[in-house]
Amino acid sequence: xxxxxxxxxxxxxxxxxxxxxxxxxxxxxxxxxxxxxxxxxxxxxxxxxxxxxxxxxxxxxxxxxxxxxxxxxxxx
Amino acid sequence: xxxxxxxxxxxxxxxxxxxxxxxxxxxxxxxxxxxxxxxxxxxxxxxxxxxxxxxxxxxxxxxxxxxxxxxxxxxxxxxxxxxxxxxxxxxxxxxxxxxxxxxxxxxxxxxxxxxxxxxxxxxxxxxxxxxxxxxxxxxxxxxxxxxxxxxxxxxxxxxxxxxxxxxxxxxxxxxxxxxxxxxxxxxxxxxxxxxxxxxxxxxxxxxxxxxxxxxxxxxxxxxxxxxxxxxxxxxxxxxxxxxxxxxxxxxxxxxxxxxxxxxxxxxxxxxxxxxxxxxxxxxxxxxxxxxxxxxxxxxxxxxxxxxxxxxxxxxxxxxxxxxxxxxxxxxxxxxxxxxxxxxxxxxxxxxxxxxxxxxxxxxxxxxxxxxxxxxxxxxxxxxx
Ligand SMILES: Cc1ncc(COP(=O)(O)O)c(C=O)c1O
Numbered sequence: 001x002x003x004x005x006x007x008x009x010x011x012x013x014x015x016x017x018x019x020x021x022x023x024x025x026x027x028x029x030x031x032x033x034x035x036x037x038x039x040x041x042x043x044x045x046x047x048x049x050x051x052x053x054x055x056x057x058x059x060x061x062x063x064x065x066x067x068x069x070x071x072x073x074x075x076x
Numbered sequence: 077x078x079x080x081x082x083x084x085x086x087x088x089x090x091x092x093x094x095x096x097x098x099x100x101x102x103x104x105x106x107x108x109x110x111x112x113x114x115x116x117x118x119x120x121x122x123x124x125x126x127x128x129x130x131x132x133x134x135x136x137x138x139x140x141x142x143x144x145x146x147x148x149x150x151x152x153x154x155x156x157x158x159x160x161x162x163x164x165x166x167x168x169x170x171x172x173x174x175x176x177x178x179x180x181x182x183x184x185x186x187x188x189x190x191x192x193x194x195x196x197x198x199x200x201x202x203x204x205x206x207x208x209x210x211x212x213x214x215x216x217x218x219x220x221x222x223x224x225x226x227x228x229x230x231x232x233x234x235x236x237x238x239x240x241x242x243x244x245x246x247x248x249x250x251x252x253x254x255x256x257x258x259x260x261x262x263x264x265x266x267x268x269x270x271x272x273x274x275x276x277x278x279x280x281x282x283x284x285x286x287x288x289x290x291x292x293x294x295x296x297x298x299x300x301x302x303x304x305x306x307x308x309x310x311x312x313x314x315x316x317x318x319x320x321x322x323x324x325x326x327x328x329x330x331x332x333x334x335x336x337x338x339x340x341x342x343x344x345x346x347x348x349x350x351x352x353x354x355x356x357x358x359x360x361x362x363x364x365x366x367x368x369x370x371x372x373x374x375x376x377x378x379x380x381x382x383x384x385x386x387x388x389x390x391x392x393x394x395x396x397x398x399x400x401x402x403x404x405x406x407x408x409x410x411x412x413x414x415x416x417x418x419x420x421x422x423x424x425x426x427x428x429x430x431x432x433x434x435x436x437x438x439x440x441x442x443x444x445x446x447x448x449x450x451x452x453x454x455x456x457x458x459x460x
Contacts, residue, residue, distance in 0.1 A: 014309035014322050015112035016143060019120070019127045036115040046309060047115045066141065 006053040009035070010063075011042065011071040018047050021067045028062045030055050041073050050075065081410045081446045086227050086255060086387045086417075086437030088277045088284060092340065096281055099339035103332050110328050112308035122331050129338035130321070136341055137272060138263035139290050146289040146321040147334055151254040152178040153302075154273035154289035157324055158250045159183060159221065161299040165190030167218035170209055170247075172233065173198040173425040174226040177418045179252055183221065192216075198425045201378040202231035206238040210245070219248040219271075224256040228422040228435065229377030230360075230387035232260065239268025248295070254278060255385055258344045259353050264290060271295065279352075279439075280344060282337030285330050296320050303327065352440050356386040359438050359447050363388050366451035372458045376426045376433060386438035389417075389428075392458055397434045400457060404434075408453040412436050 012018045018034065025032045030051060037048045051059050056072065063069060082090050103125060109116070111123035126147070134142040148154045159182040163169060169186075171179060173195050187193050194212045198204045209220060220242050225232045235251055242249035250271035253262055258279030264272055269290075276286030291299060296319070304316040305326035317323055344352065361381035367373050367390050376389045392400055401414035415432040416423050423429040436450060 013317070013319055014307070015123050016127060016130075016321060019123045020143060022124075023127065023131075034115075034120060042312070046112070046311070047120065067143075 007050050007075050008053050008056055009038070009041065009048045009050050009073050009075045010059065010069050011037065011048045011073065012046075012067065013070055015046050017067050018049055021049055021063055021069075024062050024066060025049070025051070025059065028058070030059055030062060032059075038075060041071075041075075078409055081408070081442070081449055083436040083438060083442070083446075083450065084411045084413050085439035086278065086385075086435065087413055089279060089281055089439050091441055092281050092283070092336075093343040095339040095343050096283065096336045100283065100332050100336040103335040107331075111331060112329075125331055125335050125338070126329060129334045129341070132338050132341040132345070133274075133288060133290075136257070136262070136345065137274075137290060138265050140265075141293075143320050144290055144293070146291075146324045147329060148287045148289055148324070149285050149330065150277070150287040151252060151273045151275035152287075154275075154287055155179055155221075155250075155252060156182050157289060157299060157302050158219075158271045158273060158291075159186060160302055162248070162295075163191045163218060166192075166216060168192040168194065168214055168216045169219050169221065170194045170196060170212050170217060171221045172196045172204050172223065174202050174204065174228070174231065174233070174422045175221070175223055175419065176227055176252065176254065176422075177420070178254070179221050179223065180419075180421055195421070198231075200426055201376070202226050202229040202422065202425060203378065203383075204233055206234045206241055209238050210241040213241070213245045213247055217245070217247050219250055221250045221252065223252040223254070224260065224262070225385045225387075226377075226419070226422050227255050227387060228389055228417050228419050228433070229426060230255070230384035230437075231378055232256070232383055232385065235269070236267040242270075243268040255387070258341075259349065259356060259385060261349050264292070276333070276337040276340065280337060281340030283333050286333040286337040289324065291320075296323055299324075301326065347440070355440060356438055357381045359442055359444065360384070360386045360388060362444060362447045363436065363438065363450070366447070367454065370451075370455060370458055373454065376428065387435060388437070389426075389433040389435045390454075391428070391431070391433050392454070395457070397432050400434045403457055404450070404453055408449070410436075410450050410453055 109118035276282030
């Protein structure tokens with residue numbers, strides 16, 4: 001069972017895309033936090049967005065056709 | 077301080093709205109960091125400043141995805157990407173006889189490497205018939221490069237009409253909006269514009285060192301960047317990113333400039349392009365009428381404020397344009413620009429090559445009194 005505290009991170013190709021995703025989440029009222037990409041996920045130096053796992057579909061729909069999500073990964 | 081009458085807005089607009097200056101100071105006071113690099117909150121804030129500016133630009137030009145707005149240092153850089161990044165030997169391209177050197181010189185360079193160039197002749201007043209462009213399109217025509225308005229005569233080009241022809245024939249249409257962004261409405265979809273180059277420091281009221289480029293979806297696969305380097309994205313790879321906007325934004329961005337540009341665009345949108353255009357048109361009409369009534373003055377361009385921007389070029393018979401400009405500056409505090417204004421092609425078209433002309437370019441912050449002052453100054457100069 002997925003409890004509401006479980007989080008996911010959305011990875012993007014660039015910080016511009018992460019910040020655009022942030023803008024869209026803000027407008028859609030989705031809770032999020034921008035965090036540095038965890039090293040085990042990518043060797044990139046950029047940022048990604050952490051959301052609640054329960055918001056995964058809403059987050060995806062919000063970004064659909066506007067920002068490409070490179071990957072969605074679970075996170076502790 | 078003596079009052080300066082600044083009539084060189086086609087080179088760079090001045091004064092700037094207070095909002096531009098404030099936004100730049102605010103960025104420097106409270107953010108200062110580089111965007112897209114570090115992930116700390118100041119770096120994120122810098123990224124938000126740039127992203128907000130992309131959004132302003134996209135809304136101004138009817139661009140659907142704000143990530144398709146690339147920031148450059150000026151229209152010249154944007155045009156170089158759109159020309160040198162796209163064309164290959166054997167391609168044929170079309171441009172007009174009214175272009176600025178920021179289009180003409182990169183095209184001449186490409187010509188040396190085997191690109192074929194057709195220059196559509198324009199009328200004495202700088203007007204171009206879009207059907208002429210259509211007649212020059214051939215099998216290997218890759219792109220059409222066209223200024224939205226001449227920086228010498230202000231003549232507004234038939235953008236939507238030319239764009240429609242280009243679209244029908246499958247030719248890439250690139251518009252140089254250096255003289256129009258901020259004073260004439262631009263919608264990349266409605267005008268069939270595939271590539272738009274703009275500069276930030278003219279009628280968008282940003283600082284120098286700002287400008288940008290839009291390209292339609294898919295073109296990023298065909299246009300090479302003119303610079304590669306660090307982008308903050310995909311740091312693990314030594315291959316340059318292939319996506320927008322990073323592909324064309326190597327190196328640390330001019331965030332302070334972009335902050336000012338965003339404030340300038342917001343100023344334009346809050347006043348309204350239509351109101352800005354209306355005021356500039358009225359002033360232009362007064363200036364044109366006044367100059368026309370002086371027999372010793374030769375006026376260039378169409379002489380109809382509705383068909384042009386607020387750029388007015390003229391000569392006084394028997395007087396070198398550089399002397400006229402110097403007298404306007406030193407004796408009347410009027411800033412103008414003599415010579416060829418980086419557009420020898422346009423001067424050839426209007427018959428003023430190589431003597432040039434005096435260019436007065438108006439801006440939103442000028443008033444009727446200023447126009448009267450310049451008219452009476454010209455009248456005094458004519459008496460000599
Ligand atoms: C028509 C036109 N195109 C391009 C440019 C180049 O703009 P920038 O000098 O900002 O690159 C200018 C102005 O200088 C211009 O008037």
